[in-house]
Amino acid sequence: MSQQTQRVERELTMSRAMVEAIATEMRDDDEVFYMGEDVADYGGIFDSTEGLREEFGYDRVMDVPISETAYIGAAVGAAQMGMRPIAELMFVDFFGVAMDQIYNQLAKNTYMSGGNVSVPMVLTTAVGGTYNDAAQHSQTLYGTFAHVPGMKVVVPSTAYEAKGLMHNAIRDDDPVVYMFHKRLMGIGWMPAPDGPKTPVPETDYTIPFGSADVKREGDDVTVVTLGLHVHRALEAAENLADDGTSVEVLDLRSLVPLDTDTIVESVEKTGNLVVVDEDYRSFGVTGEIVASVADEALGALDAVERVAVPDVPIPYSRPLENEVVPNVGDIEAAVERIQ
Amino acid sequence: MYVDMVTARHYEERLQEEYLEGKQPAFDISAGPIPGELHLAAGHEASGAGVCQHLRDDDAVTAPHRPHHVAIAKGVDLKRMTAEIFGRETGLGKGKGGHMHLFDPDVNFACSGIIAQGCPPAAGAALAAKKRNTDSVAVAFLGEGAIDQGGFLESLNFAAVRDLPVVFVIEDNDWAISMPKDRVTDVENGSRRAGGFDMPGVRVDHDDAVAIYEAAGEAIGRARDRNGPTLLEVQVHRRMGHFMGDPQSYRPERDQDAALARDSIERLAADLRAHGVDDDELDELREDAHKRVEEAIAWAKDQPEPEPGAAHEDVFVNPGSGVTDSEPEFELAGGDD
Amino acid sequence: MSGEDDRVAVTLAEWPDDADSDEGVVVNWFVREGATVEASQSLCEVQVEKVSVDVLAPVDGTLVEVVRDEDDEFERGDTLAWIAEE
Numbered sequence: 001m002s003q004q005t006q007r008v009e010r011e012l013t014m015s016r017a018m019v020e021a022i023a024t025e026m027r028d029d030d031e032v033f034y035m036g037e038d039v040a041d042y043g044g045i046f047d048s049t050e051g052l053r054e055e056f057g058y059d060r061v062m063d064v065p066i067s068e069t070a071y072i073g074a075a076v077g078a079a080q081m082g083m084r085p086i087a088e089l090m091f092v093d094f095f096g097v098a099m100d101q102i103y104n105q106l107a108k109n110t111y112m113s114g115g116n117v118s119v120p121m122v123l124t125t126a127v128g129g130t131y132n133d134a135a136q137h138s139q140t141l142y143g144t145f146a147h148v149p150g151m152k153v154v155v156p157s158t159a160y161e162a163k164g165l166m167h168n169a170i171r172d173d174d175p176v177v178y179m180f181h182k183r184l185m186g187i188g189w190m191p192a193p194d195g196p197k198t199p200v201p202e203t204d205y206t207i208p209f210g211s212a213d214v215k216r217e218g219d220d221v222t223v224v225t226l227g228l229h230v231h232r233a234l235e236a237a238e239n240l241a242d243d244g245t246s247v248e249v250l251d252l253r254s255l256v257p258l259d260t261d262t263i264v265e266s267v268e269k270t271g272n273l274v275v276v277d278e279d280y281r282s283f284g285v286t287g288e289i290v291a292s293v294a295d296e297a298l299g300a301l302d303a304v305e306r307v308a309v310p311d312v313p314i315p316y317s318r319p320l321e322n323e324v325v326p327n328v329g330d331i332e333a334a335v336e337r338i339q
Numbered sequence: 340m341y342v343d344m345v346t347a348r349h350y351e352e353r354l355q356e357e358y359l360e361g362k363q364p365a366f367d368i369s370a371g372p373i374p375g376e377l378h379l380a381a382g383h384e385a386s387g388a389g390v391c392q393h394l395r396d397d398d399a400v401t402a403p404h405r406p407h408h409v410a411i412a413k414g415v416d417l418k419r420m421t422a423e424i425f426g427r428e429t430g431l432g433k434g435k436g437g438h439m440h441l442f443d444p445d446v447n448f449a450c451s452g453i454i455a456q457g458c459p460p461a462a463g464a465a466l467a468a469k470k471r472n473t474d475s476v477a478v479a480f481l482g483e484g485a486i487d488q489g490g491f492l493e494s495l496n497f498a499a500v501r502d503l504p505v506v507f508v509i510e511d512n513d514w515a516i517s518m519p520k521d522r523v524t525d526v527e528n529g530s531r532r533a534g535g536f537d538m539p540g541v542r543v544d545h546d547d548a549v550a551i552y553e554a555a556g557e558a559i560g561r562a563r564d565r566n567g568p569t570l571l572e573v574q575v576h577r578r579m580g581h582f583m584g585d586p587q588s589y590r591p592e593r594d595q596d597a598a599l600a601r602d603s604i605e606r607l608a609a610d611l612r613a614h615g616v617d618d619d620e621l622d623e624l625r626e627d628a629h630k631r632v633e634e635a636i637a638w639a640k641d642q643p644e645p646e647p648g649a650a651h652e653d654v655f656v657n658p659g660s661g662v663t664d665s666e667p668e669f670e671l672a673g674g675d676d
Numbered sequence: 677m678s679g680e681d682d683r684v685a686v687t688l689a690e691w692p693d694d695a696d697s698d699e700g701v702v703v704n705w706f707v708r709e710g711a712t713v714e715a716s717q718s719l720c721e722v723q724v725e726k727v728s729v730d731v732l733a734p735v736d737g738t739l740v741e742v743v744r745d746e747d748d749e750f751e752r753g754d755t756l757a758w759i760a761e762e
Binding site for chain 2: 059067069070072073079081082097101104110113117149150152160168171174198207208
């Protein structure tokens with residue numbers, strides 16, 4: 001743990017923070033390498049590797065064929081030999097073509113070997129909608145990846161978290177799925193909202209998994225969320241403050257492990273729980289959070305609201321996508337209903 | 340090789356006995372000392388032996404759901420492997436993997452149960468060897484039923500385009516559970532797939548350990564010299580059903596009899612005799628191998644079962660929080676919350 | 677352009693070669709007014725047509741004024757910010 005007393009003034013976009021962490025780790029350890037589609041010269045289609053090829057070359061920043069089973073499986077194999085690969089699934093929606101290597105190998109080899117084998121790799125992947133890319137390119141699938149045992153799953157919402165979680169993910173000997181939201185990256189052609197660009201320390205630092213962050217303190221309602229919706233929830237909270245409602249916003253940051261303690265602590269204070277998720281409503285994050293709180297602190301729970309993408313494939317047309325992806329107004333309405 | 344082969348044959352025959360114990364008269368798959376599925380490799384011995392003779396401990400091998408002959412030839416710890424098959428606490432995976440998921444990191448052996456999915460990790464192990472500038476190689480074993488699976492085809496391309504030191508070994512025993520080759524694949528032999536991926540493809544038509552040894556030597560040598568991957572296909576035969584309990588009603592009796600009649604072990608023995616090895620020596624080797632198998636099985640059966648609570652452990656090797664459990668304090672300017 | 681004696685203009689020093697346009701947009705600022713900056717430090721990211729370019733600090737000093745904010749357009753040669761040189 002490092003103590004920084006000097007004020008950190010330099011801000012970074014989330015993509016630059018992520019890249020800074022990866023570059024630092026690659027400088028420190030020859031065994032770290034990145035593989036993915038269009039990651040070398042292109043720098044990643046969502047800027048996840050911008051500048052890395054220029055510094056580390058084509059061997060360590062590897063462009064791969066459109067062949068997810070092969071290259072994600074190869075990352076598993078290389079990791080089992082002790083290397084530390086970072087493999088990128090370009091869009092999380094592409095998981096279907098490689099899910100066996102992910103959920104039957106990456107996730108399970110440690111357990112099936114009784115802990116004798118570990119898979120020290122990171123699976124990075126771009127998630128999320130809000131830019132009209134329709135059903136096969138707009139999902140977050142948080143629930144799908146959190147559900148299968150054997151993978152740690154993290155979801156940064158700001159540049160500061162992106163760097164700290166990435167350092168931990170690379171150094172961890174366990175497999176980590178690192179889900180970064182496209183709209184938070186700070187890409188020129190997909191402008192980010194206010195919020196994800198934050199001061200980022202120049203030094204390297206790690207943020208523990210399983211640690212939720214109170215992004216805004218409040219007394220009346222607890223809003224638990226992740227990724228893009230941390231910023232939408234903060235905006236909603238700001239608006240609601242004008243009406244006299246004090247909203248506490250919790251950023252999960254990590255789905256596996258899940259920081260139930262921090263959530264329960266907040267609900268014990270407010271009694272009102274709103275969960276906001278950009279994944280499908282049924283059998284996912286919102287249900288899991290509500291159930292976890294009910295398990296541990298049913299008495300403290302007065303009211304519950306789940307705000308999520310309904311159980312429909314994400315539609316293309318703007319009014320339709322806006323209808324299904326929760327927005328600031330939806331979060332405000334949920335808070336108002338719960339009061 | 341002879342030792343590996345007789346060890347493997349005796350091992351599979353003995354496991355068949357152990358497996359069926361407690362499952363009769365009505366076949367209840369979860370009963371007995373070896374519950375679950377069991378896929379035995381009697382008849383495949385030449386392949387494991389012929390290929391693994393060329394491999395070192397630092398060469399990685401992945402095998403499919405019919406792995407025991409490969410594991411034995413690779414030098415996997417036989418006692419701990421047997422304990423794992425019997426689901427005991429001191430097994431290779433503490434009883435958590437079982438016969439289809441055997442991992443021995445000391446000799447870099449792993450097997451898994453999803454068809455063709457051992458191919459990508461083998462390519463990955465080869466990639467690691469290449470990156471580290473060693474002369475290690477990787478070998479992926481698969482059955483002829485796996486050659487239509489995407490994971491295999493993708494691995495061929497990946498290995499070829501990246502010039503990886505990996506050998507893919509197809510064990511062709513003609514049957515994928517109940518499917519004979521020609522009903523599921525259009526090319527005559529899996530080795531012909533190699534041409535489509537611009538890599539050498541070799542087929543050994545006979546169930547002959549020496550022929551397999553020679554072909555494997557070339558392929559593995561090519562990889563070690565950093566001259567790229569090879570697809571090697573070897574003809575073996577399946578003496579038993581696909582899994583234990585398989586009545587093989589789909590398989591003509593003629594085919595089953597023919598399989599039992601030809602025996603690669605006998606063939607190798609004849610070969611050795613022709614080179615001056617006498618019967619007494621062969622008998623001694625065989626007896627030692629049998630003894631080793633018996634010792635492993637006896638040891639395994641004597642091992643304790645795992646404590647139920649252990650089921651919750653070993654999901655991860657590190658704590659859930661990763662490499663740290665605390666977050667540093669920074670003074671961040673801007674106050675953008 | 678006249679400014680105070682010790683204020684240095686921050687501009688996009690090298691306009692992208694293959695850009696036809698003389699206009700760009702400020703995409704991201706990486707420091708705020710009042711921040712201490714070092715020469716060659718990346719101050720902001722601008723986009724000219726489809727190319728993203730970092731604008732670097734010409735000198736050490738304090739960023740005293742941001743002239744073009746995020747999403748603002750600018751023309752070739754425009755001052756994006758002022759640095760009070762150390």
